[in-house]
Amino acid sequence: xxxxxxxxxxIAEHVRPGVSVALEGFSHLVPYAxxxxxxxxxxxxxxxxxxxxxxxxDQMIGLGMVATLVFSWGGNPGLxxxxxxxxxxxxxxxxxxxxVEHSHAELANRFVAGAAHLPYMLMRGSPVGDLRSPHVAExxxxxTGERATAVQALHPDVxxxxxxxxxxxxxxxxxxxxxxxKEAILASRAAVVTVERMxxxxxxxxxxxxxxxxxxxxxxxxxxxxWPSYAMGGGxxxxxxxxxxxxxxxRDRSSFLAWGEGAR
Amino acid sequence: xxxxxxxxxAAREITDGxxxxxxxxxxxxxxxxxxxxxxxxxxxxxxxxxxxxxPSRPPLSVADEDLVRGARVLVPVHEVFNYWLQGGRIGLxxxxxxxxxxxxxxxxxxxxxxxSPRTRLPGAGGAPTIAGFAGRxxxxxxxxxxxxxxxxxxxxxxxxxxxxxxxxPLGLSGAGVTTVVTDLGVLxxxxxxxxxxxxxxxxxxxxxxxxxxxxxxLRAAADVxxxxxxxxxxxxxxxxxx
Numbered sequence: 001x002x003x004x005x006x007x008x009x010x011i012a013e014h015v016r017p018g019v020s021v022a023l024e025g026f027s028h029l030v031p032y033a034x035x036x037x038x039x040x041x042x043x044x045x046x047x048x049x050x051x052x053x054x055x056x057x058d059q060m061i062g063l064g065m066v067a068t069l070v071f072s073w074g075g076n077p078g079l080x081x082x083x084x085x086x087x088x089x090x091x092x093x094x095x096x097x098x099x100v101e102h103s104h105a106e107l108a109n110r111f112v113a114g115a116a117h118l119p120y121m122l123m124r125g126s127p128v129g130d131l132r133s134p135h136v137a138e139x140x141x142x143x144t145g146e147r148a149t150a151v152q153a154l155h156p157d158v159x160x161x162x163x164x165x166x167x168x169x170x171x172x173x174x175x176x177x178x179x180x181x182k183e184a185i186l187a188s189r190a191a192v193v194t195v196e197r198m199x200x201x202x203x204x205x206x207x208x209x210x211x212x213x214x215x216x217x218x219x220x221x222x223x224x225x226x227w228p229s230y231a232m233g234g235g236x237x238x239x240x241x242x243x244x245x246x247x248x249x250x251r252d253r254s255s256f257l258a259w260g261e262g263a264r
Numbered sequence: 265x266x267x268x269x270x271x272x273x274a275a276r277e278i279t280d281g282x283x284x285x286x287x288x289x290x291x292x293x294x295x296x297x298x299x300x301x302x303x304x305x306x307x308x309x310x311x312x313x314x315x316x317x318x319p320s321r322p323p324l325s326v327a328d329e330d331l332v333r334g335a336r337v338l339v340p341v342h343e344v345f346n347y348w349l350q351g352g353r354i355g356l357x358x359x360x361x362x363x364x365x366x367x368x369x370x371x372x373x374x375x376x377x378x379x380s381p382r383t384r385l386p387g388a389g390g391a392p393t394i395a396g397f398a399g400r401x402x403x404x405x406x407x408x409x410x411x412x413x414x415x416x417x418x419x420x421x422x423x424x425x426x427x428x429x430x431x432x433p434l435g436l437s438g439a440g441v442t443t444v445v446t447d448l449g450v451l452x453x454x455x456x457x458x459x460x461x462x463x464x465x466x467x468x469x470x471x472x473x474x475x476x477x478x479x480x481x482l483r484a485a486a487d488v489x490x491x492x493x494x495x496x497x498x499x500x501x502x503x504x505x506x
Contacts, residue, residue: 075386
């Protein structure tokens with residue numbers, strides 16, 4: 001059963017140094033507040049899994065908290081580079097960053113395999129392109145003989161995601177662009193869900209995206225928890241300006257470090 | 265003017281009623297022009313799981329509220345890749361590229377070596393699956409020796425593996441990158457040689473100019489036609505983009 005907790009408690013308990021943490025939310029419901037708490041606690045040596053790292057992981061990388069990044073596209077949406085990710089990949093600053101890189105389809109399917117407790121998920125066609133990964137292999141279909149691609153299951157230690165609502169039993173409801181949040185929860189050993197608000201009851205007999213409280217470890221009430229991204233129906237818009245300003249803040253090390261001082 | 269012709273020429277690749285996978289940036293601008301000018305029934309799909317997007321302006325991110333609000337339906341990310349793209353339900357893909365080479369391979373990963381890149385680019389994202397399984401894929405990019413190269417530094421998205429090699433044995437149902445639309449003209453895949461050749465030039469642009477701006481000896485088709493200037497509907501659509 002999900003335990004209600006303060007965000008600082010939930011992060012301290014579940015996001016320990018050296019763990020693998022999946023911070024999912026595909027440009028919507030980005031678990032930014034949770035990410036800020038991970039940053040505030042300066043949890044180190046993390047393996048961060050996030051299909052599109054977004055600003056929150058760029059910040060963690062720049063602060064030296066990330067040993068390994070598992071991702072499929074590392075830009076600032078619509079605005080070019082994530083400069084801290086680039087600095088780590090190009091110059092090893094502030095520390096070498098190991099990259100586990102996939103396409104979107106591969107990484108989404110690694111979560112699917114994890115959620116279904118399969119050793120891998122199958123995708124059409126042979127592996128192609130120059131990206132080589134120990135988590136991607138060619139296999140032969142036992143029925144048709146065709147070549148296909150196997151992507152290895154992903155089992156993060158903890159998933160940290162943001163949703164719109166939770167009820168008293170810790171059932172959580174996601175609206176809008178849903179990304180791979182559900183798969184991340186179900187593939188991970190533990191799951192922390194921050195929510196915009198509590199409600200008395202979630203709909204019954206529905207096909208909305210509801211994860212029952214018995215599949216969630218901790219629920220934390222965090223209004224505006226996705227800012228500067230947004231939560232559909234949450235009453236605040238995506239802060240495009242903040243994404244633009246991040247380019248200038250993060251472009252060079254000194255302005256980034258000045259920002260980092262403020263984030264303590 | 266030439267960037268506008270690039271967008272208009274790319275928009276003309278979208279037939280009315282086509283189901284088209286697009287990204288943010290120029291591909292979204294192309295989609296908006298097509299929808300307003302000649303393809304009101306084209307359906308647009310985004311990697312965030314937005315099916316049937318009807319944005320009023322080009323989105324900054326694939327989950328922009330304006331993009332999502334009028335969508336026919338939102339589906340999970342694994343579904344948009346597995347059921348819709350891999351499942352063969354997308355006729356056309358439109359992508360950008362940092363580098364594209366003479367065989368239609370696309371690089372969005374690194375300039376230089378992977379382990380120690382000179383420039384680390386964002387990465388492949390949805391492009392490999394788009395090129396792998398959309399009916400065909402169109403690249404939209406500015407034309408220079410830096411972007412149109414003989415061989416990409418890194419194949420993020422496969423065109424043709426090597427001269428004469430086909431995609432069939434690889435189990436990819438999409439034709440891959442068949443068309444590159446630039447601010448100088450349009451290149452199309454020559455199925456016999458597997459390489460991109462110049463088939464269209466924009467008004468005022470000489471074939472030699474396009475060849476000089478290309479990083480391989482670009483062949484021109486026997487009949488290189490001139491891009492038609494924007495129609496009134498296309499001009500209005502460009503205006504509306506702002």
